[in-house]
Amino acid sequence: MALKGAETDIAHEADQLIEANLLHICSKLSVFIHETARAFIHQICRESIHANR
Structure with a gap:
């Protein structure tokens, strides 16, 4: 019975370890x-600014 409790x-x-x-x-x-999304959005904004010059 003690073995079952230990198991x-x-x-x-x-x-708990897996969940953590x-x-x-x-x-x-x-x-x-x-x-990644933030960098992508900033890149799109930079490209848009350069395209509008």
């Missing part, structure tokens, strides 16, 4: 997407 604890800790890692990855991905 449950390990599985729970693993689930996924949240970290999602956060990093969100920042990457935001920065």
Whole structure:
């Protein structure tokens, strides 16, 4: 019975670690997407300004 409890604890800790890692990855991905979109928009604006000269 104690072994089953230990297995449950390990599985729970693993689930928490996976969830924390996924949240970290999602956060990093969100920042990457935001920065990429921002750079793209700035590039479009620069090209538009140069095209209108």
